[in-house]
């Protein structure tokens with residue numbers, strides 16, 4: 001079988017493996033899913049049905065997306081991200097994922113290096129590999145709540161470095177990178193002519209005194225940032241596969257060349273749904289955020305009772321957290337997770353899935369109900385007391 005080395009080097013996802021294993025057992029308490037568990041708000045679905053009934057969804061749209069949708073996105077970027085956007089700087093994509101993949105394809109040549117602060121969303125690492133690039137993993141500083149290590153990032157730069165790619169709030173740690181640190185990243189990128197590729201999927205789920213900062217709001221960064229966003233998390237629209245990216249109008253035609261062979265355009269029915277999401281009431285976003293905040297607090301309280309097993313940093317955003325396993329058997333996070341699933345019927349995600357610095361950790365998701373968290377922790381308390 002002739003399969004490219006580019007694809008062969010990509011390891012099987014530990015996340016999907018755990019999902020597969022979880023299905024073998026009945027009555028599992030799930031803390032392993034990073035997707036919103038609430039349904040898509042009704043008015044968004046209704047708008048899609050209405051677009052279908054009007055016969056608007058059977059063809060392709062413009063490759064970069066419907067102009068009226070891009071217009072609403074530009075307004076949102078100005079209002080919520082402080083980005084001076086216009087519609088020629090936007091491509092509507094198949095979720096954030098396709099936007100990120102197209103961004104990486106446009107930014108790097110084979111052999112180029114991309115710096116990724118880790119632990120990070122493993123798909124980013126794979127996107128660099130699939131573009132025949134080299135992921136350069138720079139550890140976050142766990143003791144400082146998984147802060148960006150600016151000095152180590154500077155030291156990781158070589159003549160082959162082309163980009164820095166990060167998500168804030170971060171999957172899996174829930175860290176919100178503060179403006180001050182992102183301004184330092186901006187300086188590094190300008191000094192070394194690097195592209196910064198951002199994944200801002202969790203931008204609306206921010207807690208305590210944290211603030212979401214979009215690096216593209218720095219005017220000097222205009223030509224050095226590709227920012228990727230999604231409707232998946234904000235409006236619980238995982239299955240609609242709809243997101244968008246923002247970049248300078250001179251960069252957009254280049255990214256479009258990568259977007260077209262993979263997607264032609266984002267699903268048109270989903271573009272109409274996204275339009276309704278942006279134009280309609282934003283109460284749903286606030287409701288999701290309040291629920292996640294309550295669930296974060298509950299999960300932290302429950303983790304406090306398992307101090308001999310886990311040590312954690314409180315996440316400032318997203319609906320994910322990344323406790324360290326203090327037990328000796330936690331050094332191998334995959335076997336630890338498998339055992340927890342088999343013996344306690346609790347499904348979690350092994351930390352190694354997020355890069356080598358993720359080993360000895362678990363990723364826990366709190367985008368679930370109060371009952372699910374209590375069920376999982378009641379079981380873990382009993383299991384670890386044995």
Ligand SMILES: Cc1ncc(COP(=O)(O)O)c(C=O)c1O
Nearest residue numbers: 034095096097167171201230232
């Ligand atoms: C950081 C991050 N980016 C992107 C995605 C996926 O986004 P989309 O559904 O918009 O492709 C996820 C999903 O878990 C994520 O955690």
